[in-house]
Amino acid sequence: MTTPNAHGKVLIFSSPSGAGKTTIVHHLLKTFPSLAFSVSATTRPRRPHEVDGKDYYFLTPEEFRKKIEEGAFVEWEEVYKDTYYGTLRSEVDRLLGQGKHVVFDVDVKGALNIKKQFGDRALSIFVMPPSIEELEKRLRHRSTDPEESIRERVAKARIEMGYADKFDVILVNDQLDKALKEAEEIVRKFIGER
Ligand code: ADP
Ligand code: 5GP
Numbered sequence: 747m748t749t750p751n752a753h754g755k756v757l758i759f760s761s762p763s764g765a766g767k768t769t770i771v772h773h774l775l776k777t778f779p780s781l782a783f784s785v786s787a788t789t790r791p792r793r794p795h796e797v798d799g800k801d802y803y804f805l806t807p808e809e810f811r812k813k814i815e816e817g818a819f820v821e822w823e824e825v826y827k828d829t830y831y832g833t834l835r836s837e838v839d840r841l842l843g844q845g846k847h848v849v850f851d852v853d854v855k856g857a858l859n860i861k862k863q864f865g866d867r868a869l870s871i872f873v874m875p876p877s878i879e880e881l882e883k884r885l886r887h888r889s890t891d892p893e894e895s896i897r898e899r900v901a902k903a904r905i906e907m908g909y910a911d912k913f914d915v916i917l918v919n920d921q922l923d924k925a926l927k928e929a930e931e932i933v934r935k936f937i938g939e940r
Contacts, residue, residue, distance in 0.1 A: 760857035761873035762903030782846035
């Protein structure tokens with residue numbers, strides 16, 4: 747990292763799509779003003795409610811490729827077929843430079859990659875759905891993805907669940923209010939705030 751003097755910590759959230767990680771991360775960002783979200787870059791199409799620069803930096807495949815060549819990413823992955831996601835070095839440095847603790851929402855491989863780079867300064871949290879069936883239900887209920895994309899996400903979820911025990915913490919998201927409280931406790935303990 748290029749911001750060696752910053753003391754901020756790193757919270758890495760990962761889960762199969764639909765497990766509830768975005769919901770949990772939004773809650774934590776509202777609860778703890780010292781946290782800031784690392785906005786990733788992606789080539790996936792923007793969902794109607796999403797804002798460029800807030801949810802993601804939406805890039806064309808050409809723009810994304812150029813950033814890879816420039817070494818602009820801390821990590822990047824082809825998470826779904828022909829769909830790329832990456833953590834921008836500039837984003838992480840900017841937030842650590844502001845004295846923030848940085849929150850990541852990345853896929854399982856990206857999460858383990860970031861954890862390796864930050865070591866004890868980072869906490870990796872796997873958000874576990876109660877079951878694959880419930881995950882599929884949540885994805886359908888969310889109504890943001892086409893049928894083919896839902897099927898791809900559910901198929902991938904089975905593989906991603908196999909990575910759970912490589913994380914520092916597993917947070918089961920069954921009842922939402924309970925999961926939010928547990929998430930608050932985990933973060934409070936790690937960043938040392940009351
Ligand atoms: P992810 O970021 O992991 O893809 P989201 O946070 O978008 O997941 O959640 C997927 C859907 O499930 C959303 O519609 C969200 O409101 C809903 N959801 C999240 N947590 C729960 C829960 N504990 N019980 C029921 N629905 C949930
Ligand atoms: P979605 O398309 O549902 O927003 O995200 C799909 C997946 O991509 C999620 O698992 C999400 O965590 C992951 N993702 C988002 N940003 C990044 C990133 O910068 N790097 C990696 N490796 N994965 C990411």
